Amino acid sequence: VSLKHVVFLAGGIGQTPFVAYAKELTERRSYGDPPRSSFRADRITICYGARSADWLAGLTDFENAGCELQIATDDGSAGHHGLVTELLAKILDSDSVDLIVTCGPEPMMEAVAGIASQADIPCQVSLETPMACGIGICFSCVARVRDASGTWDYKRTCVDGPVFEASQIDW
Helix, strand or coil: CEEEEEEEEEEHHHHCCHHHHHHHHCCCCCCCCCCCCCCEEEEEEEEEEECCHHHCCCHHHHHHCCEEEEEEECCCCCCEECCHHHHHHHHHHHCCCCEEEEECCHHHHHHHHHHHHHHCCCEEEECCCCCCCCCCCCCCCEEEEECCCCCEEEEEHHHHCCEEEHHHECC
16 A cells, blocks of 8 residues: 555654664665565655754664654744644645654654544554563553544553554543
8 A cells, every 4th residue: 555645753762663664665674584664755754853853862863764854942942932743734835745654752642543543544543552561461551542443452562562542532
């Protein structure tokens, strides 16, 4: 499947998974044994927000992975002075987007999920729930996730995720 435009929204250290995902979507790298099948993206924009320029990391890595980079800082020391979600709103006003993927602070991801829902764009969230055991035994990393009938249950982020459809999360 080829997507024309994918937007990543990262907050703080939420940028960590996006370099590898960008490489996979641009077919610069494959992962898994055998390699997993994945979408392909013609264009990737990463909107990356942090408190200040001092907190930004890996900027050249994103460019080397084929991403268009847009920065937002809370204090205005780099890029857009304001919230990273404001960058997403600007993109959606001017471009067609096929998929939004977000990782970072939960309030930011909830806001992104709302924006994506209003724009009727699929959105995936990568939850950063603390995982004590990492193998699903302790249930310390649960998130409330809706099923097809609309009821919710707890899903373990470590084994059932960490990526979920944003519309399924019971924020």
